[in-house]
Amino acid sequence: MNDVNxxxxxxxxxxxEPHQYHLVTLSELEAVICTSRRNVSIVMKKLATYxxxxxxxxxxxxxxxxxxxxxSLQQAMTEFLVEELGRGRMNSITKLIDWFGQTAxxxxxxxxxxxxxxxxxxxxxxxxxxxxxSKIDPANTYRHTELHVAKSVYDVLLTQNxxxxxxxxxxxxxxxxxxxxxxxxxxxxxxxxxxxxNIQDVVWSIERLREIKGPVHELWQCIDSVVAETSNCLKxxxxxxxxxxxxxxxxxxxxxxxRDVVSFGSSYSYHIGTGxxxxxxxxxxxxxxxxxxxxxxxxxxxxQITLSHGDVKTLNMLSFNQSSDHVEVEKISAFSYLTYRERxxxxxxxxxxxxxxxxxxxxxxxxDAPSAVDSIQLETHEQDLSITDGVVIPKxxxxxxxxxxxxxxxxxxxxxxxxxxxxxxxxxxxxIVVIDDISFPEVxxxxxxxxxxxxxxxxxxxxGIFEWLSIATGLRFSFDQSQMLRHREKVxxxxxxxxxxxxxxxxxxxxxxxxLYLPLFVGYEEVTKTQQVxxxxxKNTGYSDLHRLWIAHSH
Numbered sequence: 001m002n003d004v005n006x007x008x009x010x011x012x013x014x015x016x017e018p019h020q021y022h023l024v025t026l027s028e029l030e031a032v033i034c035t036s037r038r039n040v041s042i043v044m045k046k047l048a049t050y051x052x053x054x055x056x057x058x059x060x061x062x063x064x065x066x067x068x069x070x071x072s073l074q075q076a077m078t079e080f081l082v083e084e085l086g087r088g089r090m091n092s093i094t095k096l097i098d099w100f101g102q103t104a105x106x107x108x109x110x111x112x113x114x115x116x117x118x119x120x121x122x123x124x125x126x127x128x129x130x131x132x133x134s135k136i137d138p139a140n141t142y143r144h145t146e147l148h149v150a151k152s153v154y155d156v157l158l159t160q161n162x163x164x165x166x167x168x169x170x171x172x173x174x175x176x177x178x179x180x181x182x183x184x185x186x187x188x189x190x191x192x193x194x195x196x197x198n199i200q201d202v203v204w205s206i207e208r209l210r211e212i213k214g215p216v217h218e219l220w221q222c223i224d225s226v227v228a229e230t231s232n233c234l235k236x237x238x239x240x241x242x243x244x245x246x247x248x249x250x251x252x253x254x255x256x257x258x259r260d261v262v263s264f265g266s267s268y269s270y271h272i273g274t275g276x277x278x279x280x281x282x283x284x285x286x287x288x289x290x291x292x293x294x295x296x297x298x299x300x301x302x303x304q305i306t307l308s309h310g311d312v313k314t315l316n317m318l319s320f321n322q323s324s325d326h327v328e329v330e331k332i333s334a335f336s337y338l339t340y341r342e343r344x345x346x347x348x349x350x351x352x353x354x355x356x357x358x359x360x361x362x363x364x365x366x367x368d369a370p371s372a373v374d375s376i377q378l379e380t381h382e383q384d385l386s387i388t389d390g391v392v393i394p395k396x397x398x399x400x401x402x403x404x405x406x407x408x409x410x411x412x413x414x415x416x417x418x419x420x421x422x423x424x425x426x427x428x429x430x431x432i433v434v435i436d437d438i439s440f441p442e443v444x445x446x447x448x449x450x451x452x453x454x455x456x457x458x459x460x461x462x463x464g465i466f467e468w469l470s471i472a473t474g475l476r477f478s479f480d481q482s483q484m485l486r487h488r489e490k491v492x493x494x495x496x497x498x499x500x501x502x503x504x505x506x507x508x509x510x511x512x513x514x515x516l517y518l519p520l521f522v523g524y525e526e527v528t529k530t531q532q533v534x535x536x537x538x539k540n541t542g543y544s545d546l547h548r549l550w551i552a553h554s555h
Contacts, residue, residue: 001050001080003092007099008033008043009052010073018072021054023064052076073100074107081111086118088286088308090128124304131408132309133287134437136270136279138255139208142215142439142473144456147252149307152289152300154255154273157183157202158246164459166246169297170197170256170274174246179224179238181245187232190294191258192278199228201258206236209254215439216253218488219470242495247463276300285309333464334523335373336415336454339474340516341445347399348428348449350515355394356426357518362391363422364520368415371521376457376465376508378522399429403448403477405438411524412454419452419520441477451477454523462501466491469507474517 011033016022029040041057044067048055056066077096084092096104115126131145138150157171168174172186189197209220222245224237238245248254257271268282276295281288286308291300338360340353348356364372370380400423407413423430433448435441441451453473457464469475469491479487494503511517 001083003080003095005043005046005050005052006073006077006080006096008035009047009069009071009076010100012047012053012067012069013073016067016069018069021066021068024067025058025064029065029067050076050079074103074110077104077107078110078114081107082114085111085115085126085128088126088128088288088306090308091285123302124306125302126306126308128308130287130307130309133307137212137214137257138253139212139216140214140439143437149287149289150255151252151275152277153270153275153279154252154257155275156250156252156254157256158250160247160250160459166250169250170202176243176246179241181236181238181249182229183234183236185232185234186296189274189296191260191274192262192272192292193260194294197256197258197274199231199234202256203228203234204259205256206234206254208257215473215476216471218484219248219253219467240492240496243500244463244466244495247458247460248467251458251467277305280304332456332523332525333378333459334454334456335376335378336412336452336520336523337474338419338518338520339451339453339478340518341449341451341478343446343449346401346449348401349398352396352398352428353449354515355396356400356423356428357515359394359426360419360422360518360520366391367418367422368521371524373519373522375512375519376468377505378457380522394426396426396428399431400450401431401433401448402450402452403433403435403441403444404452405435409454409525411521415521416452438473441473445477445480448477453477456523462504465501465504465508466495469494469504475511478516 015032016024026037026040029044030037033040033043035043044053044055044057047053052069052071054066054068054070058065077100081093081096084090093104093108096107100107131143133146133149135141136146136150136153138147138154141147141150155170157169158166158174159169161167168186170185170189171183174181174183185197185199185202191197203226206223206226209216210223222238222240222242224239227235227237229235236245242248255273255275257273260272261269262272262279263269264279264282267284270279270282272278274292274296276292276297277289277300278292279287280290286306289305289307291303293299338357340357342350361374365381369382373380402419402423404416407416420430420432433444435444435451437443438453441453444451451474455468455473458467470488475487476484490507491504494500494507497503512519
């Protein structure tokens with residue numbers, strides 16, 4: 001179906017009563033639907049194939065044709081929307097609302113319920129307004145929403161439990177001795193295409209982490225070699241001892257991919273995995289995940305999930321038609337911060353940045369004291385009203401170029417707007433540069449002074465700070481190549497220290513003291529306090545694992 005045909009039907013309904021036969025000429029229809037005479041027959045035949053009209057073309061130029069309209073605009077729109085929602089396509093919904101107003105809203109309500117019932121009967125859900133996904137290669141992305149999908153498609157060798165302890169996953173046993181880590185693969189692991197997992201795919205996956213110039217490339221330079229000892233045993237030899245290496249293998253970036261690739265047209269493809277879901281469809285508008293029937297661990301509770309990349313207007317319209325789950329806002333192990341990059345062509349001097357940073361530091365406690373943090377340890381403080389006494393807005397001159405991604409989380413949207421207003425209040429001119437792919441902040445380093453970003457801190461804490469100091473988005477924005485090499489050598493020496501955690505914290509403090517980075521706020525997430533979902537599910541935050549979603553069937 002095509003949404004343009006709804007426009008033609010609407011024009012016909014404005015001139016002809018439905019469910020009655022009308023004698024019309026091609027000239028009349030040409031005027032009614034505002035198209036050429038040649039196109040009239042094409043349009044009418046198309047509407048007839050949908051069974052929206054009965055159309056009996058005249059035989060002979062002077063004779064009239066017979067027309068009967070079988071459906072209302074709302075009914076036709078509902079049929080169209082059921083098809084669109086079923087395929088995970090959202091782009092036309094906003095257009096229909098603009099064209100037809102409340103009729104489209106009502107049709108969307110009815111269509112949502114129909115798709116809801118259909119999906120429930122098929123043990124499937126549609127998550128609309130899921131942020132766009134352009135790649136799911138865990139070695140090549142730092143975007144949370146893409147890693148979220150990668151966690152559902154791929155497995156890791158080791159995993160972390162809720163207490164931060166290491167547990168088996170693809171590897172059922174392991175040992176770490178000095179610079180050598182030995183892992184044994186569990187038997188009976190099958191790929192999405194039914195083939196058994198080959199240990200050479202595991203070796204290839206680990207090796208490519210240090211070869212691909214992705215956002216985590218430098219973290220994996222600690223590997224010297226990867227060797228398959230037997231068909232189910234591999235050894236990873238490090239350049240230096242690293243007690244935190246098992247935690248590296250438990251991160252989504254260390255997912256095991258197979259060398260074989262599945263393609264969806266010319267634009268989308270992925271390496272076959274072994275995870276609880278496989279990708280069965282992928283285009284610009286949506287991605288479809290299907291349960292992996294031979295998964296070695298707990299199988300996904302849903303047979304199919306469609307992630308549709310609708311817009312905010314669509315999200316609001318669909319969520320209006322659904323009952324709300326019990327949602328709580330919870331603090332998570334993440335924090336937002338600013339980083340500074342000195343550049344020759346900047347209109348922001350170092351001295352001005354120092355004054356601005358000090359002012360932002362004070363203002364964050366006035367704006368949101370319970371969320372404000374001063375370091376990577378994420379300690380927050382109670383509201384202190386006395387802090388507002390004597391606060392003077394500095395009068396600054398110059399221009400700030402601020403880089404940031406497109407925010408989708410409500411709290412980060414608010415923080416971003418607050419930050420903009422604080423900067424402008426000082427008299428500084430503000431220019432915003434939007435980063436299209438936050439996995440590679442280096443692309444805007446030459447044109448921006450500051451980067452505003454939020455990042456998750458992996459557990460346990462010592463590993464989290466080690467990883468952040470090694471590959472943080474903000475540091476990759478701030479440092480040039482030689483600076484980053486010197487910084488990572490400091491991280492390596494800190495890890496070799498007997499008191500490695502304190503040494504890492506000292507490094508982080510030095511970055512703050514140098515005004516290289518400014519911590520802002522602890523992260524928050526909307527968490528849905530039920531595992532029950534409906535067939536059409538709108539919310540795009542709050543679910544940590546797609547394979548744990550299930551449907552509470554309607555009665």
